[in-house]
Amino acid sequence: MCRSVDSIVDSVQSIVLDVLGPGVTNGLLRVGVDLGDRTTFVVLICTVIIGITWLLLKDRPATSKKRSILLVGPSGAGKTAIFHQLTFPGTEAVGFLPSVHVNTGEALLDSPKKPVRMVPVVDLPGYRKLWHHMDQHLGSAACVVFVLDASNFLPVVTEIADLLMEVLGRPEIARKGVPVLIACNKQDLGAKVHTTEFLRKTLQKRIGTLMKTRVELEKAGAASKLDLGRQDSESFLFDACRSSVTFAPTSVLAGQLEPIHSFVAKHT
Numbered sequence: 092m093c094r095s096v097d098s099i100v101d102s103v104q105s106i107v108l109d110v111l112g113p114g115v116t117n118g119l120l121r122v123g124v125d126l127g128d129r130t131t132f133v134v135l136i137c138t139v140i141i142g143i144t145w146l147l148l149k150d151r152p153a154t155s156k157k158r159s160i161l162l163v164g165p166s167g168a169g170k171t172a173i174f175h176q177l178t179f180p181g182t183e184a185v186g187f188l189p190s191v192h193v194n195t196g197e198a199l200l201d202s203p204k205k206p207v208r209m210v211p212v213v214d215l216p217g218y219r220k221l222w223h224h225m226d227q228h229l230g231s232a233a234c235v236v237f238v239l240d241a242s243n244f245l246p247v248v249t250e251i252a253d254l255l256m257e258v259l260g261r262p263e264i265a266r267k268g269v270p271v272l273i274a275c276n277k278q279d280l281g282a283k284v285h286t287t288e289f290l291r292k293t294l295q296k297r298i299g300t301l302m303k304t305r306v307e308l309e310k311a312g313a314a315s316k317l318d319l320g321r322q323d324s325e326s327f328l329f330d331a332c333r334s335s336v337t338f339a340p341t342s343v344l345a346g347q348l349e350p351i352h353s354f355v356a357k358h359t
């Protein structure tokens with residue numbers, strides 16, 4: 092083993108000496124670098140390899156390592172509108188088509204006591220048949236903004252509760268205690284809007300019902316296991332989840348996005 096390493100070093104040394112030629116090697120010798128000496132040669136080669144590796148890696152975008160802000164929620168809630176406000180602040184916030192793909196971008200965050208930074212934002216489609224897209228993104232979430240339409244809630248409450256239960260219970264979120272903000276969006280729609288407290292209590296109750304069915308499905312091997320924290324078998328409480336869950340009223344149209352900005356700034 093040692094001998095084969097030695098012979099490789101010898102071969103590389105003689106190739107390098109041949110390539111550089113006597114002009115360069117003698118020049119280096121005059122400044123005290125003897126490439127004919129094994130130890131000097133090995134140290135020099137290692138230094139060159141480390142230097143090249145560093146040069147190649149230093150400008151690589153750091154975003155692949157960074158954890159992201161995940162926008163999840165039912166279709167039509169306003170995720171893409173919020174995504175645009177986070178990634179291109181001030182763009183017009185109306186008239187998006189339902190998303191069929193995942194949108195990715197970066198938000199420029201500037202908050203007290205933290206450096207100005209670019210944080211990846213992932214906007215997932217809310218259409219039920221596209222929920223599977225979250226499988227690839229839950230693992231890299233630094234925080235989750237779960238967006239719902241506070242003006243169109245009761246007709247779709249079961250779907251919202253189902254998706255929220257899935258997000259809160261997925262091991263990628265629960266094990267790391269990834270914080271979740273429920274953005275009760277479209278507050279600008281006046282009388283149609285439900286209060287945040289009503290939304291919280293109704294969702295809690297509905298998830299409680301869904302949770303019982305889910306447990307039976309899990310036992311029958313028909314659904315993957317969710318980790319919803321220390322829940323009572325009879326009811327569900329957001330406070331018993333592994334993640335912290337907070338509710339806030341928001342409106343893209345009225346520019347009421349401060350709760351989202353301060354939440355993402357705190358958790359990224």
Ligand SMILES: Nc1nc2c(ncn2[C@@H]2O[C@H](COP(=O)(O)OP(=O)(O)OP(=O)(O)O)[C@@H](O)[C@H]2O)c(=O)[nH]1
Pocket residue numbers: 164165166167168169170171172173184185186187188189190191215216217218238276277278279280341342343344345
């Ligand atoms: N009135 C009002 N409309 C909003 C608000 N936010 C978004 N919308 C509108 O609601 C509609 C749906 O918004 P999207 O951002 O496309 O919804 P989404 O959650 O991305 O929906 P999917 O892509 O299907 O999951 C669009 O017409 C938006 O302009 C808001 O705060 N107030």
Ligand SMILES: [Mg+2]
Pocket residue numbers: 170171172187188189190214215216217
């Ligand atoms: Mg969308």
